[in-house]
Amino acid sequence: GGRGALAPATGEPVWREDPPEYDGVRAVGGMLLLTRSDGTVTGVDGASGETRWSRRIPGQAVPYFSSFAGESEESGEPSAYAAGPSGDGSGTRVTAVDPATGDVRWDAELEGDLTPVGATADGAVYLVAGGAVYGDAKAVLRYTPGTGAVRRVTLPVPVAQAETGVHGDTVYLMGAGGSLVAVDMAAGKQRWRLETGVSRGSVPVSDGRHVYVTAPDGRLLGVDAREGKLLGQTRPRLGAESDRIPAALPEPVLAGGHVYAGAPDGAVFGVAGRDPERW
DSSP states (O other): OEEEOTTTTTTTTEEEEOOOOOEEEETTTTTEEETTTTSSSEEEEETTTTTEEEEEEETTTEEEEEEEEEEEEEESOOOOOEEEEEETEEEEEEEEEEETTEEEEEEEESSSEEEEEOOOTTTTTEESSSSSSSSSEEEEEEEEEETTTTEEEEEEEEEEEEEEETTTTEEEEEESSEEEEEEETTTTTTEEEEEEOOOOOOOOOOOEEEEEEEESSEEEEEETTTOOOEEEEOOOOOOOGGSSOSSOOOEEETTTTTEEETTTTEEEEEEETTTTGGG
Protein backbone atom coordinates (compact mmCIF):
# COMPACT_ATOMS: atom_id res chain seq x y z
CA GLY A 1 0.00 0.00 0.00
CA GLY A 2 0.92 3.66 0.03
CA ARG A 3 2.20 5.95 -2.64
CA GLY A 4 5.61 7.34 -3.47
CA ALA A 5 8.16 8.34 -6.08
CA LEU A 6 11.58 6.97 -7.03
CA ALA A 7 14.53 8.84 -8.52
CA PRO A 8 14.84 7.58 -12.13
CA ALA A 9 18.66 7.67 -12.10
CA THR A 10 19.18 5.65 -8.92
CA GLY A 11 15.86 4.04 -8.02
CA GLU A 12 16.11 5.54 -4.54
CA PRO A 13 12.87 6.70 -2.85
CA VAL A 14 12.23 10.44 -3.09
CA TRP A 15 9.08 10.42 -0.98
CA ARG A 16 6.54 7.97 0.38
CA GLU A 17 3.23 8.26 2.24
CA ASP A 18 0.61 5.85 3.53
CA PRO A 19 -2.61 7.64 2.58
CA PRO A 20 -6.26 6.56 2.88
CA GLU A 21 -7.37 3.93 0.42
CA TYR A 22 -8.22 5.17 -3.08
CA ASP A 23 -10.43 3.63 -5.75
CA GLY A 24 -8.46 5.07 -8.66
CA VAL A 25 -4.87 6.21 -9.27
CA ARG A 26 -3.59 7.82 -12.47
CA ALA A 27 -0.31 9.59 -13.27
CA VAL A 28 -0.84 12.48 -15.72
CA GLY A 29 2.03 14.75 -16.64
CA GLY A 30 3.82 15.53 -13.39
CA MET A 31 0.75 14.89 -11.24
CA LEU A 32 -0.78 11.89 -9.51
CA LEU A 33 -4.60 11.90 -9.46
CA LEU A 34 -6.20 9.93 -6.63
CA THR A 35 -9.93 9.16 -6.66
CA ARG A 36 -11.84 8.21 -3.52
CA SER A 37 -15.10 6.25 -3.40
CA ASP A 38 -17.08 9.42 -2.62
CA GLY A 39 -15.90 10.98 -5.91
CA THR A 40 -13.32 13.34 -4.41
CA VAL A 41 -10.19 13.66 -6.54
CA THR A 42 -6.86 14.74 -5.05
CA GLY A 43 -4.01 16.06 -7.19
CA VAL A 44 -0.56 15.26 -5.80
CA ASP A 45 2.71 16.66 -7.15
CA GLY A 46 4.64 13.63 -8.38
CA ALA A 47 8.05 15.13 -7.60
CA SER A 48 7.43 16.39 -4.06
CA GLY A 49 4.40 14.43 -2.85
CA GLU A 50 2.62 17.66 -1.92
CA THR A 51 -1.15 17.91 -2.35
CA ARG A 52 -1.96 20.63 -4.90
CA TRP A 53 -5.75 20.38 -4.97
CA SER A 54 -8.71 18.28 -3.87
CA ARG A 55 -12.26 18.52 -5.23
CA ARG A 56 -15.20 16.83 -6.93
CA ILE A 57 -15.34 16.88 -10.73
CA PRO A 58 -18.70 18.30 -11.92
CA GLY A 59 -20.86 15.74 -13.70
CA GLN A 60 -18.64 12.77 -12.79
CA ALA A 61 -19.83 10.66 -9.84
CA VAL A 62 -16.60 8.71 -9.27
CA PRO A 63 -14.16 9.66 -12.05
CA TYR A 64 -11.57 7.21 -13.30
CA PHE A 65 -9.08 9.02 -15.50
CA SER A 66 -7.30 8.23 -18.74
CA SER A 67 -4.34 10.07 -20.27
CA PHE A 68 -2.55 9.66 -23.56
CA ALA A 69 1.02 10.08 -24.78
CA GLY A 70 1.72 12.59 -27.53
CA GLU A 71 -1.00 15.02 -26.53
CA SER A 72 -0.12 18.72 -26.35
CA GLU A 73 -2.07 21.53 -24.76
CA GLU A 74 -1.36 25.28 -24.77
CA SER A 75 -0.61 24.99 -21.07
CA GLY A 76 2.09 22.43 -21.78
CA GLU A 77 0.26 19.79 -19.74
CA PRO A 78 -1.84 16.93 -21.11
CA SER A 79 -5.43 16.52 -20.00
CA ALA A 80 -6.88 13.85 -17.75
CA TYR A 81 -10.10 12.42 -19.22
CA ALA A 82 -13.03 11.04 -17.24
CA ALA A 83 -16.03 9.37 -18.87
CA GLY A 84 -19.33 8.39 -17.29
CA PRO A 85 -23.05 8.15 -18.06
CA SER A 86 -24.71 11.34 -19.29
CA GLY A 87 -27.45 13.01 -17.25
CA ASP A 88 -30.29 11.03 -18.84
CA GLY A 89 -28.25 7.82 -19.11
CA SER A 90 -28.52 7.64 -22.91
CA GLY A 91 -24.98 8.72 -23.70
CA THR A 92 -21.55 9.43 -22.27
CA ARG A 93 -20.32 12.54 -20.51
CA VAL A 94 -16.64 13.18 -21.20
CA THR A 95 -14.73 15.68 -19.06
CA ALA A 96 -11.20 16.94 -19.71
CA VAL A 97 -9.44 18.08 -16.54
CA ASP A 98 -6.25 20.09 -16.02
CA PRO A 99 -4.20 17.72 -13.82
CA ALA A 100 -2.22 20.59 -12.28
CA THR A 101 -5.26 22.46 -10.92
CA GLY A 102 -8.31 20.20 -11.19
CA ASP A 103 -10.02 22.78 -13.40
CA VAL A 104 -12.35 21.49 -16.12
CA ARG A 105 -10.97 22.32 -19.57
CA TRP A 106 -14.06 21.13 -21.42
CA ASP A 107 -17.09 18.95 -20.88
CA ALA A 108 -19.30 17.25 -23.48
CA GLU A 109 -22.23 14.84 -23.64
CA LEU A 110 -21.93 12.46 -26.59
CA GLU A 111 -24.27 9.81 -27.95
CA GLY A 112 -23.55 6.17 -27.14
CA ASP A 113 -21.49 4.12 -24.69
CA LEU A 114 -18.03 5.60 -25.27
CA THR A 115 -14.52 5.07 -23.93
CA PRO A 116 -11.68 7.57 -24.57
CA VAL A 117 -8.73 5.77 -26.17
CA GLY A 118 -6.44 8.51 -27.49
CA ALA A 119 -5.85 12.21 -28.06
CA THR A 120 -4.16 14.29 -30.74
CA ALA A 121 -1.69 17.16 -30.58
CA ASP A 122 -4.46 19.60 -31.54
CA GLY A 123 -6.72 18.53 -28.66
CA ALA A 124 -9.13 16.15 -30.41
CA VAL A 125 -10.08 12.94 -28.63
CA TYR A 126 -10.60 9.45 -30.04
CA LEU A 127 -13.28 7.25 -28.49
CA VAL A 128 -14.48 3.70 -29.03
CA ALA A 129 -18.24 3.05 -29.13
CA GLY A 130 -19.88 -0.13 -27.93
CA GLY A 131 -17.49 -1.02 -25.16
CA ALA A 132 -13.71 -1.18 -25.20
CA VAL A 133 -11.95 -3.96 -23.24
CA TYR A 134 -15.12 -5.76 -22.05
CA GLY A 135 -17.63 -5.35 -24.88
CA ASP A 136 -17.61 -5.35 -28.66
CA ALA A 137 -16.21 -2.19 -30.23
CA LYS A 138 -18.66 -1.18 -32.94
CA ALA A 139 -17.33 2.22 -34.03
CA VAL A 140 -14.51 4.72 -33.55
CA LEU A 141 -15.21 8.43 -33.02
CA ARG A 142 -13.14 11.60 -33.16
CA TYR A 143 -14.44 14.49 -31.07
CA THR A 144 -13.04 18.01 -31.55
CA PRO A 145 -13.85 20.08 -28.45
CA GLY A 146 -13.12 23.43 -30.08
CA THR A 147 -15.92 23.01 -32.62
CA GLY A 148 -18.01 20.21 -31.13
CA ALA A 149 -17.58 18.22 -34.34
CA VAL A 150 -17.94 14.43 -34.13
CA ARG A 151 -16.70 12.04 -36.80
CA ARG A 152 -17.89 8.45 -36.49
CA VAL A 153 -16.53 5.44 -38.38
CA THR A 154 -18.67 2.32 -37.99
CA LEU A 155 -16.73 -0.95 -38.13
CA PRO A 156 -18.00 -3.47 -40.72
CA VAL A 157 -17.52 -6.22 -38.11
CA PRO A 158 -17.34 -5.42 -34.37
CA VAL A 159 -14.05 -6.10 -32.57
CA ALA A 160 -14.46 -8.10 -29.36
CA GLN A 161 -12.85 -6.76 -26.17
CA ALA A 162 -10.60 -4.42 -28.09
CA GLU A 163 -7.25 -3.15 -26.85
CA THR A 164 -6.71 0.18 -28.59
CA GLY A 165 -3.71 2.25 -29.69
CA VAL A 166 -3.44 5.46 -31.71
CA HIS A 167 -0.83 6.81 -34.11
CA GLY A 168 -1.57 10.03 -35.93
CA ASP A 169 -4.99 9.76 -37.60
CA THR A 170 -5.11 5.97 -37.32
CA VAL A 171 -6.72 4.02 -34.50
CA TYR A 172 -5.64 0.39 -34.09
CA LEU A 173 -7.84 -2.18 -32.33
CA MET A 174 -6.59 -5.57 -31.18
CA GLY A 175 -9.49 -7.94 -30.47
CA ALA A 176 -9.44 -10.73 -27.90
CA GLY A 177 -10.05 -13.24 -30.69
CA GLY A 178 -7.06 -12.14 -32.78
CA SER A 179 -8.49 -9.46 -35.08
CA LEU A 180 -6.16 -6.49 -35.62
CA VAL A 181 -8.00 -3.57 -37.23
CA ALA A 182 -6.76 -0.21 -38.53
CA VAL A 183 -9.26 2.66 -38.77
CA ASP A 184 -8.21 5.74 -40.78
CA MET A 185 -10.08 8.60 -39.13
CA ALA A 186 -8.88 11.15 -41.69
CA ALA A 187 -10.33 9.08 -44.55
CA GLY A 188 -13.33 8.04 -42.46
CA LYS A 189 -13.04 4.30 -43.09
CA GLN A 190 -11.57 1.02 -41.91
CA ARG A 191 -8.23 0.67 -43.68
CA TRP A 192 -7.61 -3.03 -43.12
CA ARG A 193 -8.35 -6.03 -40.90
CA LEU A 194 -5.87 -8.83 -40.15
CA GLU A 195 -6.70 -12.10 -38.40
CA THR A 196 -3.51 -12.78 -36.42
CA GLY A 197 -4.62 -15.89 -34.54
CA VAL A 198 -3.36 -14.27 -31.31
CA SER A 199 -5.75 -14.59 -28.38
CA ARG A 200 -5.70 -11.58 -26.03
CA GLY A 201 -2.85 -9.67 -27.62
CA SER A 202 -1.46 -6.50 -26.10
CA VAL A 203 -2.34 -2.92 -26.85
CA PRO A 204 -1.12 -2.32 -30.44
CA VAL A 205 1.73 0.19 -30.81
CA SER A 206 2.76 1.84 -34.09
CA ASP A 207 5.67 3.94 -35.34
CA GLY A 208 3.81 4.82 -38.55
CA ARG A 209 5.51 2.13 -40.66
CA HIS A 210 4.73 -0.92 -38.56
CA VAL A 211 2.28 -2.03 -35.90
CA TYR A 212 3.63 -4.12 -33.02
CA VAL A 213 1.69 -6.48 -30.75
CA THR A 214 2.85 -8.80 -27.98
CA ALA A 215 1.22 -12.25 -27.80
CA PRO A 216 0.58 -14.08 -24.49
CA ASP A 217 3.22 -16.69 -25.40
CA GLY A 218 5.91 -14.00 -25.63
CA ARG A 219 5.96 -13.52 -29.38
CA LEU A 220 6.33 -10.02 -30.77
CA LEU A 221 4.46 -9.50 -34.05
CA GLY A 222 5.34 -6.88 -36.65
CA VAL A 223 2.64 -5.84 -39.12
CA ASP A 224 2.82 -3.50 -42.12
CA ALA A 225 0.92 -0.39 -41.01
CA ARG A 226 -0.27 0.51 -44.53
CA GLU A 227 -1.23 -2.90 -45.91
CA GLY A 228 -2.08 -4.88 -42.78
CA LYS A 229 0.25 -7.77 -43.65
CA LEU A 230 2.13 -9.79 -41.05
CA LEU A 231 5.82 -9.20 -41.79
CA GLY A 232 7.50 -11.16 -39.03
CA GLN A 233 7.41 -12.43 -35.47
CA THR A 234 9.86 -13.48 -32.78
CA ARG A 235 9.90 -16.95 -31.24
CA PRO A 236 7.65 -17.87 -28.29
CA ARG A 237 9.15 -17.30 -24.83
CA LEU A 238 6.95 -19.23 -22.41
CA GLY A 239 9.30 -20.34 -19.63
CA ALA A 240 8.79 -22.92 -16.88
CA GLU A 241 6.39 -20.74 -14.85
CA SER A 242 4.38 -19.23 -17.69
CA ASP A 243 1.13 -20.42 -16.08
CA ARG A 244 1.66 -17.78 -13.39
CA ILE A 245 1.91 -14.92 -15.87
CA PRO A 246 -1.18 -12.77 -16.67
CA ALA A 247 -2.86 -13.74 -19.93
CA ALA A 248 -2.28 -10.29 -21.44
CA LEU A 249 1.23 -8.83 -21.51
CA PRO A 250 2.11 -5.10 -21.54
CA GLU A 251 2.31 -3.34 -24.87
CA PRO A 252 5.69 -3.09 -26.65
CA VAL A 253 7.82 0.02 -26.09
CA LEU A 254 9.46 1.93 -28.96
CA ALA A 255 12.80 3.65 -28.35
CA GLY A 256 15.80 4.47 -30.51
CA GLY A 257 14.64 2.50 -33.53
CA HIS A 258 14.12 -0.64 -31.47
CA VAL A 259 11.06 -2.43 -30.10
CA TYR A 260 11.18 -3.76 -26.54
CA ALA A 261 8.79 -6.33 -25.09
CA GLY A 262 8.35 -8.60 -22.10
CA ALA A 263 7.69 -12.34 -22.14
CA PRO A 264 6.29 -15.02 -19.77
CA ASP A 265 9.79 -16.49 -19.26
CA GLY A 266 10.77 -13.28 -17.47
CA ALA A 267 12.83 -11.89 -20.33
CA VAL A 268 12.74 -8.34 -21.60
CA PHE A 269 14.07 -8.30 -25.14
CA GLY A 270 14.61 -5.81 -27.93
CA VAL A 271 14.69 -6.12 -31.71
CA ALA A 272 15.32 -3.66 -34.53
CA GLY A 273 12.00 -2.15 -35.51
CA ARG A 274 12.83 -1.29 -39.10
CA ASP A 275 12.77 -4.84 -40.49
CA PRO A 276 10.40 -7.33 -38.80
CA GLU A 277 11.00 -9.81 -41.63
CA ARG A 278 14.46 -10.47 -40.14
CA TRP A 279 13.17 -11.36 -36.69
